[in-house]
Amino acid sequence: MTDYILSIDQGTTSSRAILFNRDGELCATSQQEFPQHFPNDGWVEHEPDDIWNSVLSTCQGVIKQHNINANQIAAIGISNQRETTMIWDRTTGEPIHRAIVWQDRRTAATCSELESADSKNEQTIKDKTGLLIDPYFSATKISWILDNVPGAREKAERGELAFGTVDTFLIWKLTNGASHTTDATNAARTSLFNIHTQQWDDDLLALFNVPKSILPTVLDSSANFGTVDPQWFGESICIGGVAGDQHAALFGQACFEAGMAKSTYGTGCFLMLNTGKKALSSQNRLLTTVAYRLNGEVTYALEGSIFAAGTTIQWLRDGLKLIGDAKETEALALQTPSEHGVYLVPAFIGLGAPYWDPNARGAIFGLTRDTGIKEIVTAGLQSVAYQTKDLQKAMELDGVRPTALRVDGGMVANNWLMQFLSDMLGATVDRPTITETSALGAAQLAGLQVGFYDSLSQLSDLWQRDRLFEPSWAKEKRDTYYDGWLESIEKVKQGETSSL
Ligand SMILES: Nc1ncnc2c1ncn2[C@@H]1O[C@H](COP(=O)(O)OP(=O)(O)O)[C@@H](O)[C@H]1O
Numbered sequence: 001m002t003d004y005i006l007s008i009d010q011g012t013t014s015s016r017a018i019l020f021n022r023d024g025e026l027c028a029t030s031q032q033e034f035p036q037h038f039p040n041d042g043w044v045e046h047e048p049d050d051i052w053n054s055v056l057s058t059c060q061g062v063i064k065q066h067n068i069n070a071n072q073i074a075a076i077g078i079s080n081q082r083e084t085t086m087i088w089d090r091t092t093g094e095p096i097h098r099a100i101v102w103q104d105r106r107t108a109a110t111c112s113e114l115e116s117a118d119s120k121n122e123q124t125i126k127d128k129t130g131l132l133i134d135p136y137f138s139a140t141k142i143s144w145i146l147d148n149v150p151g152a153r154e155k156a157e158r159g160e161l162a163f164g165t166v167d168t169f170l171i172w173k174l175t176n177g178a179s180h181t182t183d184a185t186n187a188a189r190t191s192l193f194n195i196h197t198q199q200w201d202d203d204l205l206a207l208f209n210v211p212k213s214i215l216p217t218v219l220d221s222s223a224n225f226g227t228v229d230p231q232w233f234g235e236s237i238c239i240g241g242v243a244g245d246q247h248a249a250l251f252g253q254a255c256f257e258a259g260m261a262k263s264t265y266g267t268g269c270f271l272m273l274n275t276g277k278k279a280l281s282s283q284n285r286l287l288t289t290v291a292y293r294l295n296g297e298v299t300y301a302l303e304g305s306i307f308a309a310g311t312t313i314q315w316l317r318d319g320l321k322l323i324g325d326a327k328e329t330e331a332l333a334l335q336t337p338s339e340h341g342v343y344l345v346p347a348f349i350g351l352g353a354p355y356w357d358p359n360a361r362g363a364i365f366g367l368t369r370d371t372g373i374k375e376i377v378t379a380g381l382q383s384v385a386y387q388t389k390d391l392q393k394a395m396e397l398d399g400v401r402p403t404a405l406r407v408d409g410g411m412v413a414n415n416w417l418m419q420f421l422s423d424m425l426g427a428t429v430d431r432p433t434i435t436e437t438s439a440l441g442a443a444q445l446a447g448l449q450v451g452f453y454d455s456l457s458q459l460s461d462l463w464q465r466d467r468l469f470e471p472s473w474a475k476e477k478r479d480t481y482y483d484g485w486l487e488s489i490e491k492v493k494q495g496e497t498s499s500l
């Protein structure tokens with residue numbers, strides 16, 4: 001009897017393995033952080049071996065911890081940090097460069113050149129991929145590796161190299177090189193995939209100078225991605241579900257109806273709204289993306305991507321040493337007078353949606369002689385809610401308003417922040433019992449593939465509320481707070497970007 005799904009959640013700062021049972025209950029979890037490398041200003045890299053070893057040991061860890069045999073695992077699901085780019089040798093399996101992480105800004109100049117080379121480029125990319133021109137996405141990272149690792153481009157032209165986002169790399173490793181695949185959600189974040197035709201796009205490959213031979217095969221999010229080599233867990237297990245972590249979280253939050261939205265507060269913050277079978281094109285610099293693809297049928301989403309959420313708390317802890325633990329932020333915020341007037345704009349690596357300004361940098365405004373640790377920490381928490389408000393406003397300008405906002409990620413444990421978020425949005429904020437929704441979504445996608453589950457409505461029924469936060473502020477109060485944020489944003493912007 002196979003009783004479990006093993007879910008891998010490979011995130012930006014840590015890898016997690018979680019065992020779920022048929023009822024979607026979390027049975028065991030193991031997590032391992034790994035080093036971040038910052039070799040140059042704005043560069044962020046991961047060592048592929050660190051990613052692989054942390055995934056392997058956390059998977060082996062949960063199997064041992066829950067004292068099960070690997071033959072009790074029906075399938076494996078993978079949810080992963082998106083856009084992060086790896087290229088390896090097809091024969092040896094050796095990466096030819098460290099992974100270039102989604103946060104990395106080294107290709108900012110390449111992106112500006114692409115924009116100025118031809119005014120049509122931005123529109124072409126937007127029409128085909130739903131994305132903007134930004135170093136965030138994989139395409140310019142791939143080209144950078146091919147141009148900067150000696151001999152790489154020639155090898156790629158000869159078909160000797162393989163590209164993958166983290167999902168593809170893990171599938172390759174787990175199957176011992178037998179499967180070079182990805183799913184439609186991950187492909188949709190490369191800038192090379194046409195989200196309407198669901199094909200790698202020759203025009204985009206030419207524009208970004210990427211040879212087709214290095215690309216993986218794109219499958220549904222629930223599909224047979226290959227069989228895990230028995231050397232890793234002692235059994236052959238099917239990899240049945242794969243999705244980028246934000247897409248997996250939308251799925252794990254059971255946002256299956258158009259209008260339903262989730263917002264994940266981890267390292268960054270990503271708000272995704274299900275738009276159904278319609279790929280809604282934003283006029284306010286939000287992204288159009290594949291929510292998930294099942295049986296060849298695509299469900300689309302509108303996404304707002306914020307680069308700094310939990311990162312801000314980590315910076316307050318590790319950089320400024322104002323706190324010893326992220327949990328302390330809640331008690332400090334509770335002690336802070338509400339009219340403190342401090343705004344912290346965490347544009348550490350520029351601003352993401354809806355501003356998309358890679359050159360903006362962070363700042364703290366409104367300091368007085370009274371300002372202390374608690375005001376700065378509170379302003380850090382509030383910046384997360386203000387940025388979500390920016391996304392809500394952009395969505396409203398695009399004519400959509402989430403019917404429900406379900407939240408997840410490490411930061412949602414903070415009740416003060418969730419209440420402030422609800423007050424700032426003027427909307428209810430719904431927190432589920434399982435906040436490991438990326439892992440849950442990947443497990444459910446895998447479970448659908450192997451018959452563990454048979455319908456989306458069955459999965460909807462498994463979703464359970466922990467707590468609903470309701471807005472308590474009058475509009476005037478909300479506007480006063482938010483206006484101060486918008487003024488602060490205007491002061492840090494460097495480029496010609498959108499204004500809200
Ligand atoms: N109680 C809390 N209040 C505020 N932030 C928190 C709290 N607990 C955790 N965090 C922040 O949440 C982040 C971790 O969330 P997680 O979803 O695990 O991130 P990721 O998957 O991106 O690595 C960290 O940046 C941490 O600082």
Ligand SMILES: O=P(O)(O)OC[C@H](O)CO
Nearest residue numbers: 011012081082266267268
């Ligand atoms: O690792 P996370 O959870 O911060 O997610 C990263 C995103 O997928 C980047 O697009």
